[in-house]
Amino acid sequence: MGATGRGRSVLRSGVKRLLGRAGFDIVRSTNNLGGVDDFLPFEATMRAAREAGLSVGDHIDEVMNGTPGATQATIDELRALGVFAAGPRTVLEIGPGSGRYLEKTLKECSPDRYEIYETAAPWADYLVESFSVVAQPTAGCSLAPTPDGGVDLVQAHKVFNTVTFLCASRYFFEMARVTRPGGRIVFDVMTETCLRPAAVRTWATQGGAGHDFYPAAMPRQTCVDLFATLGCSLEASFLAPMGVASTEVLVFTKEA
Template sequence: MSTAGSAKSVLKTGVKRLLGRAGFDIVRSTNSRGGVDDFIPFEATMRAARAAGLSVGDYVDEVMNGTPGATQSTIDELRALGVFAANPGTVLEIGPGSGRYLEKTLKECSPDRYEIYETARPWADHLVDTYKVVARPTEGSSLAPTPDASIDLVQAHKVFNTVTFLCASRYYFEMARVTRPGGRIIFDVMTENCLDPATMRTWATKGGAGHGSYPATMPRQTCVDLFATLGCSLEAGFLAPMGVASTEVLVFKKSA
C-alpha cells in the first residue's frame, strides 16, 4: 500500500473510533419509517466526512458501509441502461438520506424539479440547502403530496431493505401512481438472487445485530408481478453491494 493510501486508511480507522467514543453506534433502528438519522447521525457524519477528506456520500460508502464506489457502480449501471439519457425533467427519490445517490444523479441529468421524501429532518434540510431539491411532507409510506402521473424518474436506493413488508408494499403502489407514462421506477430489494446459502450464512454470522425489519427480503417475482398489474414492465435487474452481501436493483418502465 502507498504511503498516502496507508495514511488514508489510518484516518478512516481513527474517524470510526471517534464516532464510537462519541457514543454513535452506526446501526439501523427499529423505526420502520426508516429515518436515516436514526443510524447515520447528521452532525457526527458531516464532521467525520470532512476529517476524512471525503464527500458525505463517499464517506458513507467507504467508511460506514465498507463498500468503496458502491453508489457510483449503481449509477454507472443505470447510465449504461439509458436511464439518464432519457433526460428526466422530474425526479422523485424516496429516502435519499445522506444524498449519496441524489448527488450522483444530479451529475448525470438536470431535472427541472427533484422531489424528496425523507423522514430524517436534519438530512432533508441539508439536501434542500445543498441541492435545492423540494422536500415533501413525509408520512413514511405515502407520496400523497405528489400528483398522479407527474414524475419521469422515481427511485429509492437502500430503502426497501430496511423497512417492513407493508411499508415497502404501500410505497410500490404510490411509485406507480406518481410515475408518468413512459417514466421509470428504480429501486433495490434483497431478492432470492441475493440469498444463496453461503450469503445467508454470511448475514447470519457477520451481518451485525440487525433489527426487526433489516435486512428485509422481498421475492423478485412478487415485485415483477405486482408492477405488471400497475402497467409497469421490468426492463433490467442487476446486483449492487449492500452490507456484507448484495441487493438487487430493479428497473421498471411504465407503459406509455
C-alpha cells in the same frame, strides 16, 4: 437510505463502533421521525467526511459501508441502461438520507424539480439547502403530496431492505401512481438472487438478535408481477453490494 423502518435501529450498533474509532459518539436526534439520522448522525458524519477530504456519499461508501465506489457503480449501471438519457425533468427519491445517490443523479441530469421524501429532518434540511430539492411531508408509506402521473424518474436506494413487506408494497403502488407514462421506476430489494446460503448464514449470525427485521427480503417475482398489474414492465436488473451480500436493482418502465 432514509425511509422509516424498524430495521434502521439495528444498524446503529455497528455504525456506533465505526464512529467510536474516529472519536465520535452516536446519539438519537430530537428532531427526527425515525429516518437515517437514527443511525447516521448528521454532524458527526459531516465532520468525518470533511476531515477525510471526501464527499459525504464517498465517505459513507468507503468508511462506513466498506465498499468504495459502490454508489457510483450503481449510477454507472443506470447510465448504461439509458435511465438518464431522456433527460428526466422531474425526479422523485424516497429516502435519500445523506444524498449520496441524489448528488450523483444530479450530475447525470438536470431536472427542473427534484422531490424527496426523507424522515430525518437534519438530512432533509441539508439536502434542500445544498441541492435545492423539494422536501415533501412524509407520512407512513405514502407519496400523497405528489400528484398522479407527473414524475419522469422515481427512485429509492437502500430503502426497501429496511422496511416491512407491506410498507414496501405500499410504496410500490405509490411509485407507479406518480410516474408518468414512459417514465422509469428504479429501486433495489433483497431478492432470492441475493440470498445464497452463505449470505443468509452470515446475516443470521453476524448481528445477533439485532438483525430480526433487517435485512428484509422481497420475492423478485412478486415485484415483477405486482408492477405488471400497475402497467409497468421490468426493463433490466443488476446486483449492487450491500454489507456482506447484495441487493438487486430493478428498473421498470411505465407503459405509455
